[in-house]
Amino acid sequence: MSAEAHAHHEEHHSSTGLDNRKLGMWAFLGSETMFFGSLLLVMLINKHNTLGGPGQEILDLALTSVTTFVLLTSSLSMVLSLAAFRNGNLRWGRIWLGLVAVMGLVFLGGQVYEFTEFVTHHDHPLTPSTNLFGASFFALVGFHGAHVAIGVLWLGTALVYSFRGRFQPGGDMWGIELVGLYWHFVDLVWVAIFTLIYLI
Numbered sequence: 001m002s003a004e005a006h007a008h009h010e011e012h013h014s015s016t017g018l019d020n021r022k023l024g025m026w027a028f029l030g031s032e033t034m035f036f037g038s039l040l041l042v043m044l045i046n047k048h049n050t051l052g053g054p055g056q057e058i059l060d061l062a063l064t065s066v067t068t069f070v071l072l073t074s075s076l077s078m079v080l081s082l083a084a085f086r087n088g089n090l091r092w093g094r095i096w097l098g099l100v101a102v103m104g105l106v107f108l109g110g111q112v113y114e115f116t117e118f119v120t121h122h123d124h125p126l127t128p129s130t131n132l133f134g135a136s137f138f139a140l141v142g143f144h145g146a147h148v149a150i151g152v153l154w155l156g157t158a159l160v161y162s163f164r165g166r167f168q169p170g171g172d173m174w175g176i177e178l179v180g181l182y183w184h185f186v187d188l189v190w191v192a193i194f195t196l197i198y199l200i
Contacts, residue, residue: 019174021174021178022174022177022178022181025178025181025182026181029181029182029185032147032185032189033185033189036140036143036144036189036192039136039139039140039143040140040192040193040196042136042139042140043136043137043139043140043196043197044196045136046132046133046135046136047133047136047197048133049131049132049133050131050132050133051131051132052131053124053126053130053131053133053134054118054121054124054125054126054130054131054133054134055131055133056133056197058118058121058124058126059197059198060114060117061198061199063110063113063114064110064114064194064198065198066110067106067107067110067111068190068191068194070103070106070107070110071103071104071107071148071186071187071190072187072190072191073103074099074100074103074104074107074183074187075183075184075187077096077097077099077100077103078096078097078100078179078180078183078184079180080092080096081093081094081095081096081097081099081100081176081180082173082176082177082180084096085162085167085173085176086169086173087169088168088169088170090162090167090168093162093167093176094159094162094163097155097158097159097162097176098155098159100155100183101152101155101156101159104148104149104151104152104155104183105152107148108145108148108149108152111141111145115138115142118134137197140193140197141193141197144186144189144190144193147186147189148186151179151182151183151186154179154182155179155183158175158176158179161175
């Protein structure tokens with residue numbers, strides 16, 4: 001049996017005609033969209049509920065703009081990684097995939113630095129217990145950061161599997177496709193957070 005025939009044999013179609021792994025991922029991302037939407041709505045409601053404490057003016061727009069650019073660029077690297085694996089170029093597939101993980105770590109590093117600056121601010125520290133703005137901000141941005149961290153671990157796992165014979169030309173690419181869907185979702189959610197919280 002050829003690799004392509006084997007990959008076709010390994011597909012698991014649902015009653016909709018779609019592969020159940022992709023269908024499951026879309027269902028998961030749909031539920032996550034509603035969850036993030038709720039957190040974002042709470043953040044918008046409490047955006048000005050500072051109770052005299054620090055609020056949006058404490059946000060570091062310059063730093064966050066840089067880390068946002070890095071995160072959004074990582075989506076392009078994710079696309080290039082999948083394309084390389086599909087074309088049988090394992091070397092570049094791994095390079096692009098590793099670069100996505102590194103960019104995710106850079107983004108997380110920026111968030112850790114930002115959170116640390118908020119908490120240790122000498123004049124007006126901002127913590128989840130400072131005011132409603134702080135509680136909503138740390139819940140929303142922290143929850144997104146946790147998703148990025150999960151994505152980085154998933155990317156690392158996929159990279160390890162690529163060295164163990166997975167993602168061969170004509171073979172099953174679902175491991176890369178699913179982590180790609182997840183990563184693009186995380187990036188899109190951040191675009192909404194950055195626009196509504198940092199820019200507006």
